Amino acid sequence: GAMPFGAATAQDYPDRTVTMVVPFSAGGPTDTVARLIAESMSRSLGQQVIVENVGGAGGTRGAGQVAKATPDGYTVLLHHIGMATAPTLYRKLPYNVLNDFEEVGLVTDVPMTMIAKADLEPTDAAALLAFVKDKKDAVIYGNAGVGSASHLCGMLFMSAVGAQMTTVPYQGTGPAMNDLIGGQIDLMCDQTTNTTGQIKAGKVKAYGVTTKQRLKSLPDLPTFEEGGLPGFEIAVWHGIYAPKGTPKPAIDKLNAALVAALQDPKVIARFADLGTEPVALDRATPEVHRQFLEAEVKKWKPVIQEAGVFAD
Numbered sequence: 280g281a282m283p284f285g286a287a288t289a290q291d292y293p294d295r296t297v298t299m300v301v302p303f304s305a306g307g308p309t310d311t312v313a314r315l316i317a318e319s320m321s322r323s324l325g326q327q328v329i330v331e332n333v334g335g336a337g338g339t340r341g342a343g344q345v346a347k348a349t350p351d352g353y354t355v356l357l358h359h360i361g362m363a364t365a366p367t368l369y370r371k372l373p374y375n376v377l378n379d380f381e382e383v384g385l386v387t388d389v390p391m392t393m394i395a396k397a398d399l400e401p402t403d404a405a406a407l408l409a410f411v412k413d414k415k416d417a418v419i420y421g422n423a424g425v426g427s428a429s430h431l432c433g434m435l436f437m438s439a440v441g442a443q444m445t446t447v448p449y450q451g452t453g454p455a456m457n458d459l460i461g462g463q464i465d466l467m468c469d470q471t472t473n474t475t476g477q478i479k480a481g482k483v484k485a486y487g488v489t490t491k492q493r494l495k496s497l498p499d500l501p502t503f504e505e506g507g508l509p510g511f512e513i514a515v516w517h518g519i520y521a522p523k524g525t526p527k528p529a530i531d532k533l534n535a536a537l538v539a540a541l542q543d544p545k546v547i548a549r550f551a552d553l554g555t556e557p558v559a560l561d562r563a564t565p566e567v568h569r570q571f572l573e574a575e576v577k578k579w580k581p582v583i584q585e586a587g588v589f590a591d
């Protein structure tokens with residue numbers, strides 16, 4: 280049978296490629312964070328950490344695949360706030376978020392921006408609110424499926440405005456962005472890790488950012504606080520997970536490589552360009568990640584139940 284993860288194996292780990300599953304399409308915000316972190320972790324671990332995109336069902340398909348993977352340290356998941364919202368949004372999930380994973384550590388909190396196709400009429404957030412209230416399901420909203428951050432932001436936005444738009448789900452907001460730029464869809468709330476470049480290039484119109492203060496990377500973009508939706512704040516936190524039962528020596532090595540990546544000047548600089556930053560190192564332990572995940576599952580349950588949006 281397989282060699283037990285004894286002292287020898289622990290010392291050798293990792294002795295082959297580690298797969299990092301991203302539960303959304305390539306080219307989106309989650310993929311962007313993952314590839315930056317994976318590249319840095321590869322250097323620390325001395326083995327390739329390769330990203331595998333497994334899209335579908337708002338991130339729950341990829342998460343389910345990792346929950347069922349061999350707990351040997353060679354498969355990990357990089358996911359975001361959707362780990363905390365899916366248990367309430369989906370009555371049937373292919374995993375139990377608090378029983379089927381080992382937390383490795385938190386990565387970064389990414390702001391969201393409400394963006395539109397370049398020629399959408401409204402010129403600012405207040406006008407956008409009135410526009411959606413008036414047009415309702417004539418407005419086409421793109422997201423990455425129920426359970427995605429773009430879904431969560433849209434759900435909160437529609438609750439605040441009191442109108443339901445028509446939603447088009449994609450395997451990730453990478454492909455959704457292509458349709459937004461092409462004018463096939465009207466509106467999308469997506470993370471700055473995917474939208475900063477397009478906003479600066481004028482390919483999309485931006486209405487607001489979901490942070491208290493404006494971003495240094497997008498100084499001309501008002502916050503929703505300023506623009507007519509006070510308190511409309513969302514930070515898309517990201518974390519790394521391994522299947523339950525992954526040996527502690529492997530978790531510790533993965534965490535050490537993550538902590539090194541969070542201090543990697545290349546990661547820090549790229550995150551800054553994209554409107555975000557690594558989590559503070561005292562938040563980057565498996566224990567803090569676990570506590571935070573439990574708190575977030577509790578926090579979002581009533582919010583989602585109040586909005587009354589369920590996937591199944």
Ligand code: MLT
Pocket residue numbers: 303304306307308309310361422423426427428429430450451452453470
């Ligand atoms: C999401 O909307 O949850 C993700 O950002 C989508 C993606 O990463 O493609």
